[in-house]
Amino acid sequence: MVTAAQLSICHVPMTRLSFTPTNSLRLSSFSSSLSLQWKLIKPDLTLKTPNFCVSASSSMRIEAPESTSRPSFLDRRESGFLRFVKYHGLGNDFILITPEQAVKLCDRNFGIGADGLIFAMPGINGTDYTMRIFNSDGSEPEMCGNGMRCFARFIAELENLHGRQSFTVHTGAGLIVPEIQDDGKVKVDMGEPILKASEVPTRLPANKDQSVVKSELDVDGVTWNVTCVSIGNPHCVTFGTKGGQKLQVDALNIAEIGPKFEHDSMFPARTNTEFVEIISPSHLKMRVWERGAGATLACGTGACAVVVAAILEGHANRVSLKSALLSAFFLLTKRKHVFISHFDMLCKTELHS
Numbered sequence: 001m002v003t004a005a006q007l008s009i010c011h012v013p014m015t016r017l018s019f020t021p022t023n024s025l026r027l028s029s030f031s032s033s034l035s036l037q038w039k040l041i042k043p044d045l046t047l048k049t050p051n052f053c054v055s056a057s058s059s060m061r062i063e064a065p066e067s068t069s070r071p072s073f074l075d076r077r078e079s080g081f082l083r084f085v086k087y088h089g090l091g092n093d094f095i096l097i098t099p100e101q102a103v104k105l106c107d108r109n110f111g112i113g114a115d116g117l118i119f120a121m122p123g124i125n126g127t128d129y130t131m132r133i134f135n136s137d138g139s140e141p142e143m144c145g146n147g148m149r150c151f152a153r154f155i156a157e158l159e160n161l162h163g164r165q166s167f168t169v170h171t172g173a174g175l176i177v178p179e180i181q182d183d184g185k186v187k188v189d190m191g192e193p194i195l196k197a198s199e200v201p202t203r204l205p206a207n208k209d210q211s212v213v214k215s216e217l218d219v220d221g222v223t224w225n226v227t228c229v230s231i232g233n234p235h236c237v238t239f240g241t242k243g244g245q246k247l248q249v250d251a252l253n254i255a256e257i258g259p260k261f262e263h264d265s266m267f268p269a270r271t272n273t274e275f276v277e278i279i280s281p282s283h284l285k286m287r288v289w290e291r292g293a294g295a296t297l298a299c300g301t302g303a304c305a306v307v308v309a310a311i312l313e314g315h316a317n318r319v320s321l322k323s324a325l326l327s328a329f330f331l332l333t334k335r336k337h338v339f340i341s342h343f344d345m346l347c348k349t350e351l352h353s
């Protein structure tokens with residue numbers, strides 16, 4: 001279930017970027033605001049800038065967002081406090097804020113703590129909204145599956161939308177149309193997976209059809225079999241080493257091996273990496289090392305990439321994440337699209353081909 005946490009953050013009135021809670025997302029000065037505030041955050045017990053302080057005190061509480069007749073939960077504020085909202089999709093967590101509050105707060109010890117920071121912005125190219133996401137290292141990925149599900153819920157809360165809804169969202173990976181179901185859960189058509197090596201992108205030698213499927217990648221003297229897929233963002237999926245034992249993902253030192261994949265010269269844009277254990281032909285287990293965010297509990301684009309790679313390598317059609325909260329499967333139909341959706345503690349990934 002996607003839940004929300006609210007963190008009260010001590011706010012000292014800002015000279016340049018004062019925050020005015022609003023329902024409107026029509027804002028134009030976001031880019032310059034972001035670059036200004038990005039530099040202001042320094043890890044310290046209490047973060048202080050001339051404009052802003054984040055107190056690591058006991059002011060955090062977790063609560064479900066209320067559904068009231070009030071116009072927006074962002075409008076509810078106590079004097080001297082700003083409300084930030086944090087959502088997670090299966091533990092893959094994000095701070096959702098409006099551009100006026102553009103501050104990097106992903107630090108787990110001295111900020112709110114999150115895998116990424118998402119900006120809900122005005123739509124461009126005729127879309128309803130634009131989603132920009134920043135990894136916890138400050139890099140900007142093209143797309144984020146769980147982030148898009150959280151984004152859709154955030155927009156629904158912000159705009160007081162109820163029932164079945166869908167809207168168009170511009171992302172770095174193009175147009176995405178999340179669908180909020182009647183029960184509030186969000187399904188996202190993640191589009192057609194990209195397999196062409198140069199577009200993933202990867203420098204690994206491609207097969208005749210230009211894809212990199214079950215290819216060899218040397219990492220620290222060990223040869224891994226990998227399949228490279230872009231779900232708008234780059235993924236390297238491995239089911240194990242060449243001629244090695246079946247991968248046992250719980251035993252993997254992901255903090256050691258993950259960065260080596262991420263920064264391998266074969267991946268000019270770095271890569272997200274999914275390590276996958278074949279539990280049975282109908283059940284896969286995955287751990288992910290995310291580009292720019294490290295080990296996370298779940299990854300929507302990663303789950304889609306694993307499903308695609310499993311099909312291409314002929315392994316299986318079900319995926320479960322280490323968090324044990326996620327089980328994914330695919331369906332084959334006429335459109336070659338992958339979908340994620342959320343059913344209580346189940347995240348469904350489907351490949352429509």
Ligand SMILES: N[C@@H](CCC[C@H](N)C(=O)O)C(=O)O
Pocket residue numbers: 092116135140141142143144145146147233234272290291292293296298299300301302
């Ligand atoms: N966790 C996300 C992916 C976030 C972006 C990723 N770290 C990247 O840099 O591509 C998901 O749910 O898809």
